[in-house]
Amino acid sequence: MINLTDIQVRFAGTQGTIEAVKDVSLHIGRQEIFGIVGTSGAGKSTLLRTINLLERPTGGSVIIDGTDVTGFTGVELRTLRLRTGMIFQQFNLINAKSVFGNIAFALKVAGRTKDEIAVRVPELLALVGLTDKEDAYPAQLSGGQKQRVGIARALANSPQVLLCDEPTSALDLETTSSILELLKEINQTLGITIVIITHEMAVVKAICDRVAVMDAGEIVEEGAVYDIFANPQHEFTRQLVARSLNLDLPQRLREENGGRILKLHYRGHRAEEPVISETIRRFGVRVNILHGQIEYIGGQPLGALVISLDGDPEVVEHAALYIGSQIAGLEVVQ
Amino acid sequence: MNEAMREMLQDLLKAFGETFQMVGISLTLSIVIGIPLGLLMYVTDRGLFLQNRFVNVVGGILVNVIRSVPFVILLVLVLPLTQRLVGSTIGPAAASVPLSIAAIAFYARLVQVSLCEVSRGVIEAATASGATPFQIVIHVLIPESLPGLLRGLTVTAVSLVGYSAMAGIVGGGGVGDLAIRFGYYRYETNVMVVTVLLLIVLVQAVQSFGDSVAKKVDRN
Ligand SMILES: Nc1ncnc2c1ncn2[C@@H]1O[C@H](COP(=O)(O)OP(=O)(O)OP(=O)(O)O)[C@@H](O)[C@H]1O
Ligand SMILES: [Mg+2]
Numbered sequence: 001m002i003n004l005t006d007i008q009v010r011f012a013g014t015q016g017t018i019e020a021v022k023d024v025s026l027h028i029g030r031q032e033i034f035g036i037v038g039t040s041g042a043g044k045s046t047l048l049r050t051i052n053l054l055e056r057p058t059g060g061s062v063i064i065d066g067t068d069v070t071g072f073t074g075v076e077l078r079t080l081r082l083r084t085g086m087i088f089q090q091f092n093l094i095n096a097k098s099v100f101g102n103i104a105f106a107l108k109v110a111g112r113t114k115d116e117i118a119v120r121v122p123e124l125l126a127l128v129g130l131t132d133k134e135d136a137y138p139a140q141l142s143g144g145q146k147q148r149v150g151i152a153r154a155l156a157n158s159p160q161v162l163l164c165d166e167p168t169s170a171l172d173l174e175t176t177s178s179i180l181e182l183l184k185e186i187n188q189t190l191g192i193t194i195v196i197i198t199h200e201m202a203v204v205k206a207i208c209d210r211v212a213v214m215d216a217g218e219i220v221e222e223g224a225v226y227d228i229f230a231n232p233q234h235e236f237t238r239q240l241v242a243r244s245l246n247l248d249l250p251q252r253l254r255e256e257n258g259g260r261i262l263k264l265h266y267r268g269h270r271a272e273e274p275v276i277s278e279t280i281r282r283f284g285v286r287v288n289i290l291h292g293q294i295e296y297i298g299g300q301p302l303g304a305l306v307i308s309l310d311g312d313p314e315v316v317e318h319a320a321l322y323i324g325s326q327i328a329g330l331e332v333v334q
Numbered sequence: 335m336n337e338a339m340r341e342m343l344q345d346l347l348k349a350f351g352e353t354f355q356m357v358g359i360s361l362t363l364s365i366v367i368g369i370p371l372g373l374l375m376y377v378t379d380r381g382l383f384l385q386n387r388f389v390n391v392v393g394g395i396l397v398n399v400i401r402s403v404p405f406v407i408l409l410v411l412v413l414p415l416t417q418r419l420v421g422s423t424i425g426p427a428a429a430s431v432p433l434s435i436a437a438i439a440f441y442a443r444l445v446q447v448s449l450c451e452v453s454r455g456v457i458e459a460a461t462a463s464g465a466t467p468f469q470i471v472i473h474v475l476i477p478e479s480l481p482g483l484l485r486g487l488t489v490t491a492v493s494l495v496g497y498s499a500m501a502g503i504v505g506g507g508g509v510g511d512l513a514i515r516f517g518y519y520r521y522e523t524n525v526m527v528v529t530v531l532l533l534i535v536l537v538q539a540v541q542s543f544g545d546s547v548a549k550k551v552d553r554n
Contacts, residue, residue, distance in 0.1 A: 080464075081461070081464035084462075088459060090455050095554055096477035096553050105465075106463045108473070109466075110464065156463075163462075
């Protein structure tokens with residue numbers, strides 16, 4: 001669907017040139033939800049903007065559906081943009097126009113007639129759940145509602161691709177999840193490929209199929225979301241993942257607990273096996289759960305449990321060995 | 335006494351008529367020429383969709399040159415042009431030539447400033463929708479900056495009332511001319527006071543009207 005090869009973007013700045021994107025190659029499949037994560041200034045927006053040529057790469061090529069679009073200008077470029085929707089962190093609605101007017105503008109650009117627009121706008125508003133807001137102005141809408149208008153506008157001309165530049169970063173948690181749900185629904189019902197930038201790993205977990213991790217203009221890691229979380233390879237990815245799974249024990253707990261403290265890592269199907277009850281039954285040790293978090297990414301469990309084992313030291317060692325053989329990873333904390 | 339009052343009223347009516355004529359012509363030309371000029375300077379700026387350094391710099395310099403010449407000097411400088419365009423250098427129509435030139439330059443700058451207030455993100459969203467530069471100007475830039483454009487027009491109108499009085503000194507007629515003739519040369523202070531009071535009322539009315547229209551179109 002979208003093939004980026006050796007994309008490079010340089011900006012001539014006051015203090016020399018800035019290399020915002022360095023030789024990035026990416027393949028984004030049809031109907032996929034593809035995430036791009038990274039810290040501020042990593043070059044995520046710049047990379048995303050090369051897909052609809054808001055930013056023309058200084059090197060490399062953008063290939064969409066087998067066509068090299070990198071050099072597109074004029075009518076060709078505008079046609080490409082009609083087929084590529086985009087939504088933004090700050091929504092970027094025309095404040096002087098009503099909700100209807102904002103969506104109608106995108107349709108007018110595509111050369112639709114007044115009658116066609118009058119039919120299409122209500123359809124789009126129904127799709128994003130804003131039927132009653134047709135005549136409202138952006139200033140009268142909440143952030144979540146503004147983003148829904150943004151989505152309706154982006155989908156006006158039935159694009160195949162939707163580019164999202166931090167679409168939920170200006171929204172609270174609850175609104176974020178409702179917008180993410182809407183995006184997922186759009187992906188599934190309309191079969192639109194979605195590329196989404198975010199700096200929140202939670203967003204990736206919630207809707208992405210695959211993700212690329214960007215740091216200082218480069219993609220340092222790329223893969224299925226579950227794999228990235230379960231097996232982060234690059235140091236930078238590890239930090240990102242660790243931040244979303246914090247299992248540090250308070251010092252007091254460690255001091256008060258004389259026995260073994262173990263951290264059990266759960267990955268894949270093995271999380272469903274009753275390891276702990278089996279350990280208690282076989283070895284007769286006392287198990288105490290101190291901390292833990294297990295979540296499901298794309299239906300697969302991922303997480304860790306911190307437990308203490310108490311009992312005869314020799315039996316405890318045997319129990320620990322047994323646990324290690326039953327789960328994806330075991331870490332001895334103390 | 336009654337006769338004098340009638341005469342003064344007639345003089346006043348004529349003077350205000352001339353002032354309206356001068357301000358009207360110049361304001362119309364500011365809209366017709368100043369808005370496109372301001373737009374041109376804006377869209378040719380760095381990083382915008384019709385980036386063109388040459389047009390941008392030349393436009394900017396031209397506007398600045400006109401704005402930095404004191405109006406009284408501009409009046410005299412454009413006399414040959416006035417003669418050619420109007421066929422005379424006296425009267426409200428003739429005075430409208432330098433007034434229009436000054437007003438166009440002044441308003442073009444205000445237009446540019448209002449346009450700069452339009453969020454780049456909104457322009458970018460329109461570009462990403464596949465809009466042409468013309469569509470962006472008509473459907474994004476002008477509606478988004480309309481309150482600012484109207485406020486700028488009000489400021490221009492008020493300044494024009496003042497400048498038109500100056501134009502009156504060199505034979506343009508209008509309210510300024512009246513005030514000088516009666517108040518300064520003939521020591522009829524009461525005429526001058528009435529004139530000035532009327533001017534204050536006029537400026538106040540223009541300002542309030544402009545503000546209320548701008549407020550009405552402002553959707554923020
Ligand atoms: N038009 C521009 N001119 C000059 N430098 C730019 C321009 N756009 C971006 N940059 C620089 O390129 C780098 C990458 O910017 P970019 O906006 O792509 O980062 P980002 O990953 O999207 O960050 P954020 O999470 O803050 O949005 C930054 O160093 C930025 O300063
Ligand atoms: Mg960004």
